[in-house]
Amino acid sequence: MSRAQSKPSYHHGDLRQSIITAGLARVRAEGVQALSLRQLADELGVSTPALYHHFRSKHALLMSLGEAAMAEFVVVMQAAIARDASAESFALGYVGFARSEAALYDLIFGSLLWRDPDAGAFQAAARAHIRVITRHVQGMQDRGELPSSVNALRVVQVAWATLHGLCRMYNDGLAFTAEAIEDIAKTAMVLIHQALDKGSA
Numbered sequence: 001m002s003r004a005q006s007k008p009s010y011h012h013g014d015l016r017q018s019i020i021t022a023g024l025a026r027v028r029a030e031g032v033q034a035l036s037l038r039q040l041a042d043e044l045g046v047s048t049p050a051l052y053h054h055f056r057s058k059h060a061l062l063m064s065l066g067e068a069a070m071a072e073f074v075v076v077m078q079a080a081i082a083r084d085a086s087a088e089s090f091a092l093g094y095v096g097f098a099r100s101e102a103a104l105y106d107l108i109f110g111s112l113l114w115r116d117p118d119a120g121a122f123q124a125a126a127r128a129h130i131r132v133i134t135r136h137v138q139g140m141q142d143r144g145e146l147p148s149s150v151n152a153l154r155v156v157q158v159a160w161a162t163l164h165g166l167c168r169m170y171n172d173g174l175a176f177t178a179e180a181i182e183d184i185a186k187t188a189m190v191l192i193h194q195a196l197d198k199g200s201a
Helices: 012-030 037-044 048-054 058-084 087-100 102-109 120-142 152-171 178-200
Strands: none
Touching: 012 037, 012 048, 012 058, 012 102, 037 048, 058 087, 058 102, 058 120, 087 102, 087 120, 087 152, 087 178, 102 152, 120 152, 152 178
8 A cells, every 4th residue: 555545534623633642742752852743744644744734843833732731731730639629739740740741841841932932822821721720829728728918829939949940850860769759849838838827927
């Protein structure tokens, strides 16, 4: 059977989603640097121009992959929060994603897309997802689990900065075991909570 005969038939929207799915799989397996539109076209059995119809460049594809990866991150975080709505559950969900999805974590929280002035669409989508987490902290305040006097956004930023630094150290091989980063993450949340309680007293 010839290559032309063996190519799968995609509807317009199906091919775009298939490209994103295959792209995420490639990033997971080999990292962002290994991503190639030509290789994705071969993998999907379509022509390279067909891919360029949906994504004009590797950069354009990376922005869409970043949005998809961020959506996966938020699903994980919402599931972690839904379990018991505690700061500890939030922290464990965060480090769990960073550890198990290191390449996707690097894509959505690394400099590649955040320092790119042309990645505004990804950055806007990412900030919208992060606001979901801020609303969770506001919900904790409404339930009396956090002092009402504290700035919910600042709480999220402090927790995020702490967990991000921890995860970067682990993923970059600088320090810690998988078990240690979970314990450190839980300890960090306890210390932040204690500081908030003390500050409101």
